[in-house]
Amino acid sequence: MATSQENLFDDIYQVVRLIPVGRVTNYGAIAQYLGSRTEARMVGWAMNACHNMPDVPAHRVVNRNGVLSGKHHFGGNVMQERLEEEGVKVENDKVVDFNKLFWNPLTELL
DNA sequence: CCCCTGACGGGCG
DNA sequence: TCGCCCGCCAGGG
Numbered sequence: 026m027a028t029s030q031e032n033l034f035d036d037i038y039q040v041v042r043l044i045p046v047g048r049v050t051n052y053g054a055i056a057q058y059l060g061s062r063t064e065a066r067m068v069g070w071a072m073n074a075c076h077n078m079p080d081v082p083a084h085r086v087v088n089r090n091g092v093l094s095g096k097h098h099f100g101g102n103v104m105q106e107r108l109e110e111e112g113v114k115v116e117n118d119k120v121v122d123f124n125k126l127f128w129n130p131l132t133e134l135l
Numbered sequence: 136c137c138c139c140t141g142a143c144g145g146g147c148g
Numbered sequence: 149t150c151g152c153c154c155g156c157c158a159g160g161g
Contacts, residue, residue, distance in 0.1 A: 053144055064156045065143035072142055095142030
């Protein structure tokens, strides 16, 4: 513990936890919000380690196309059902009206 | 030590 | 508008 890397991961989880219900965001937005030190891939990588963080709504994080790129990691269509349960319509593994449901930490959070 | 992959994104042709 | 390539960081073989 006390490693700067964990701090970075925790920072990513922090932002993801701030995502309101019924809203979705993309990896690049989180990375950009944290700074250039983080890249979209790193966010995804952190999400891969979020298995120890049940409070991290990783299902609300999709790619810039609004596609549930990480749904495969949730197992079956858990990610999709999770989003629909929160009021987010998902069709063809893609978030409907992703443009409207998009939550930008750089704009809405800051 | 070297190579490849990965829950991505943006730029160029 | 669609398709392809490069870049970024980290972990595994």
